[in-house]
Amino acid sequence: MLDFLEAELAEIGRLGLLREVAGVRPDLIDVASNDYLGYARDPVSRATLLECEAEPGAGASRLIFGTTAAHLDLETELADWVSLPSSLLFSSGYAANLGLIQAVCVPGDLVVSDGLNHASIIDGSRLSRAKVEIVPHREPAATERVLAAGGYRRAFVVTESYFSMDGDQADLAALREICDRYSAALFVDEAHALGVFGPQGAGLCRAAGIAPDALVGTLGKAVGAQGAFVAGSKSLTRWLWNRARSLVFSTGTSPLLARVTLGQVRRARGDDPARSRLAQAAVALRARLQAGGLRLAPESTGPIVPVLLGDNARALRVAEALGAAGFRAQAIRPPTVPAGGARVRITVSARLDDATLARLAECLIRACAE
Numbered sequence: 349m350l351d352f353l354e355a356e357l358a359e360i361g362r363l364g365l366l367r368e369v370a371g372v373r374p375d376l377i378d379v380a381s382n383d384y385l386g387y388a389r390d391p392v393s394r395a396t397l398l399e400c401e402a403e404p405g406a407g408a409s410r411l412i413f414g415t416t417a418a419h420l421d422l423e424t425e426l427a428d429w430v431s432l433p434s435s436l437l438f439s440s441g442y443a444a445n446l447g448l449i450q451a452v453c454v455p456g457d458l459v460v461s462d463g464l465n466h467a468s469i470i471d472g473s474r475l476s477r478a479k480v481e482i483v484p485h486r487e488p489a490a491t492e493r494v495l496a497a498g499g500y501r502r503a504f505v506v507t508e509s510y511f512s513m514d515g516d517q518a519d520l521a522a523l524r525e526i527c528d529r530y531s532a533a534l535f536v537d538e539a540h541a542l543g544v545f546g547p548q549g550a551g552l553c554r555a556a557g558i559a560p561d562a563l564v565g566t567l568g569k570a571v572g573a574q575g576a577f578v579a580g581s582k583s584l585t586r587w588l589w590n591r592a593r594s595l596v597f598s599t600g601t602s603p604l605l606a607r608v609t610l611g612q613v614r615r616a617r618g619d620d621p622a623r624s625r626l627a628q629a630a631v632a633l634r635a636r637l638q639a640g641g642l643r644l645a646p647e648s649t650g651p652i653v654p655v656l657l658g659d660n661a662r663a664l665r666v667a668e669a670l671g672a673a674g675f676r677a678q679a680i681r682p683p684t685v686p687a688g689g690a691r692v693r694i695t696v697s698a699r700l701d702d703a704t705l706a707r708l709a710e711c712l713i714r715a716c717a718e
């Protein structure tokens with residue numbers, strides 16, 4: 349019955365868009381993952397595990413019998429981190445965006461979504477059955493035009509703060525001001541900014557001095573663990589507890605993981621030295637690549653360094669050449685980025701030393717010239 353899948357896979361392959369199922373990751377220098385502070389690969393010590401004294405499984409949905417002190421402690425810490433009254437854990441950032449938007453937005457509402465928002469925001473918006481207006485990337489004026497046109501019950505502006513594929517930042521202060529003027533809510537996904545930007549790594553909302561109506565943070569990127577949270581008012585988290593289907597109908601996250609994550613969050617909050625190192629490494633790499641004539645995504649900044657190549661096959665070739673030189677970099681192709689927008693996305697980690705970054709830049713410049 350499923351024979352047609354082979355033909356479809358062959359067609360995707362012909363377009364240079366096939367992703368093969370990965371085996372165990374090879375022993376290469378990682379410039380592909382989102383482990384910005386370099387925490388994900390640090391083994392958890394035996395002492396920490398014993399100290400956690402936590403159970404491996406929640407055993408049920410958080411609503412049924414799955415809530416433990418480990419979950420509540422982590423939620424308190426996360427809300428404090430981002431300076432919002434309350435937070436609620438989800439099993440992933442995908443589940444958090446899906447649950448948030450599906451639970452809060454309903455038919456008759458308007459979701460104004462940046463053109464480069466993550467798939468989880470797109471899918472959550474679809475699930476909500478609200479009207480969705482996609483606005484050009486990082487153009488607050490376009491958001492304002494859509495809000496001014498009216499014709500909706502309530503409006504929600506949804507954006508990433510630090511865009512995962514382009515490494516540029518939303519103008520959060522402008523969006524907050526526009527939302528306030530039109531009585532719209534502002535939802536900000538800080539997946540790639542948390543731990544990286546802002547005081548104590550609290551993200552770009554804190555850096556911009558604004559409070560979003562809902563903030564999504566992920567724990568699998570700079571925090572180096574797994575899972576995610578939505579933070580906002582107490583009414584928001586109570587509403588999600590009742591209505592976010594990806595939370596209600598899903599087993600609570602592991603209490604053991606929640607304890608380990610709490611340690612990672614505290615470490616991230618206090619780790620200004622790693623954040624400074626990360627910022628400095630990103631600046632140094634960009635300077636080398638630009639001096640070598642490579643085209644980086646315009647206005648990209650920070651640890652996400654997209655090298656624009658355009659052609660799918662070329663992006664694959666450059667990633668392969670880096671692999672041969674000992675680096676694991678990711679070729680990003682449609683549908684993750686628009687057609688013709690293929691790139692190699694380098695992510696810098698605070699762990700990379702100057703000599704490694706210099707070698708990476710050299711290999712990349714050589715591979716792009718071939």
Ligand SMILES: Cc1ncc(COP(=O)(O)O)c(C=O)c1O
Nearest residue numbers: 440441442466508512539566568
């Ligand atoms: C902007 C953004 N939001 C949400 C997610 C999903 O987070 P998670 O990997 O925890 O599901 C990602 C990446 O995976 C992301 O880049």
